[in-house]
Amino acid sequence: MDKAYDILIIDDDRDLVHSMRIVLETKPYTIRTAHNGKEGYHRIEEKIPDLIILDVMMATDTEGFDLAYRLRNQERYRDIPILMFTSFTQKMAETGADKFQHIMGEEWPVNKFMEKPIDPDVLLKTVEELLRGE
Template identity: 45%
Template sequence: MTSGKKNILMIDDDRDFVLSTKTFLEGRGYKVETAHNGTEGWEKIKSGKADLIVLDIMMDTDNEGFNLAYKMKEDEKTKKIPIIIVSGFSQHLKEKMDQFEFVMGRDWPAAAQMEKPVDLKDLASTIGRILG
């Protein structure tokens, strides 16, 4: 981070969304890395370069993003990295509530949650607010 740019890691299996969001955020001065599933995302998170994570919930499995978020919050090296969940999860949750019971009784792992399709200006504003 010698340039002073904040590093954002986007973890989402929607490659079109990732590309358009990456381009948009880079145009606003952020350095953006990408991953397309939880495993790839975890490897990049462990590199220690992310200042913030933009995370989808439903990737290879319906709760892959939640699993990754809770894994981050349980790890001393990654637990303070803020997470913005950007997902079509709310509607899916209504449809498959029984599959997400594990979330109840646990602290919400994200600093913010935004519903897809997300307005990129709103996302940039949320990122700016969280990163200061």
């Protein structure tokens, strides 16, 4: 049996968080949730999770990125793997004139970037890979 990994989901869409929880709880994972960047940061301070699943657009358009950068800039949180979801396709985030381009520059602050809708099979597979450190 796998070690009970601690996964933190940060997304303002409660329904989506609920269904992700259902999918992830089919595996031996402990799921914690937060609905905005600030609450998410508190959860991380309480206990460092093994993985963060993070949404880009919450109250502000770049809330997810803001949190990711904040974590990457701190020694103790730097190595937490982050899986980021957004409704923008990756292609657009890379090439479009949207505001992320200015914020991101060259460096992606996340380990994996995926677009919604979320396929549960792909989600489980990706989470497993990230937890194994791939």
